[in-house]
Amino acid sequence: MHTHEAGALHAEAGQRRHPSWLRIPEDVNALYPGLWSATVMRGDDGALRVAGIDVRALAAEHGTPVYVLDELDFRSRARAFRDAFSGAFAAIDGGADVYYAGKAFLCTAVARWIAEEGLNLDVCSGGELAVALRAGFPVERIGLHGNNKSVAELSRAVDAGIGRIIVDSFDEISRLGSIAEERGVRVPVMLRTTVGVEAHTHEYIATAHEDQKFGFSIAGGAAAQAVRRILAEPSLELIGLHSHIGSQIYDTSGFEVAARRVLGLHAEIRDEHGVELAELDLGGGFGIAYTSQDDPQPAEDLAAGMAAIVQHECAGYGLAVPRISIEPGRAIAGPSTFTLYEVGTIKAVELDGGAVRRYVSVDGGMSDNIRTALYDADYSCTLASRRSEAEPVLARVVGKHCESGDIVVRDEFLPADVEPGDLIAVPGTGAYTRSMANTYNHVPRPPVVAVHAGESRVIVRRETEDDLLTLDVG
Known part of the structure; x- marks a missing residue:
């Protein structure tokens, strides 16, 4: 429900790197629909419900903190990408595949949902591959990423008959070639390139500029x-x-530049080697709304825009349109969970100019969502267990860890009568929260609870x- 208005207030020195700030909401109980999964609503008594279940009942049964994953919403978003890209590329010879990026969030249940919805799966470690194999995911629909895959990881992938491996270094080309040759198999590979495109994002999640660890320039x-x-490697198939x-x-402009440069390399390969490659993967990175200032494009618009880009660039190079792959992760998992x-x-703190901020401490924090501390990420939140008629007050939702940077929601207006025992819900936490969760201060990680049609079930249990003590062998 959180909106920004530049210049409305001034952030305290050193605490904010950009001047945008919050606008006081007209209704502190309102839910901004772009932030929440499809089945979230506020009931007549003011408590949030998801898939027909009162969040107070979820807290009573599963405890807090808890990640609440809306299965219907997750599956719907997966289908939206599948249908949008298969539709946009239906009239093009190559067609399109959608690989769910498991790094956003992966567990056995999610891997099975992805398989059932007809998507492929992208993994980037031996552990993620192990989850996929445990789930019985069709191995020919799995791709393996990573800039430093070990011999053990590559061997396991080759032995499993994985659909493709995205190679990321000269060392890996030699390593994988030897593994494949020893087994007498030919392994399908893609080459990860860096195209020199600066995505307008945080330094740590921009991956196509030259000065970084991924890919070949x-x-x-x-x-x-x-x-x-x-x-030159007979055991590898490019x-x-x-x-x-x-x-x-949030837009396709960066993909346009990337497609032009990668397809330019396609054309060079054709001209030098007489080989016209069959596939092109343009990756993922599609944005979601964490606050109401974010405006992500629907899957249909992304697909139409990228289809037009690829067709135009292929025509310019005289190339047949290759089979296109994309890798949404956050765009499927993120909005499906709060x-x-x-x-x-x-605690109340007086700021410069007489404004007051309330520090609302919750029973989780940077162990279950490190993105605010790591990426300076913005989130929204709402009072979830009841309706309030109190005036909105500026709040910062913070965790229980021994760090001043342990912030969950940096700035939000919450009702003035929020008190201990109330429940707070933070939307958009399905991606890179549980997957990056940690046990700082020896705080066990929360469970993931899937909700669907009035029922809830634990799909990742609470640590x-x-x-923790089992790992501590003394």
């Missing part, structure tokens, strides 16, 4: 050299090129102190 000639190396320009991207916390303590 097109401009510097490393990509062309890597192509020659792969084509099926296409890969590009990923970053995360939280985190439910219980308020523990409240316990016994779990």
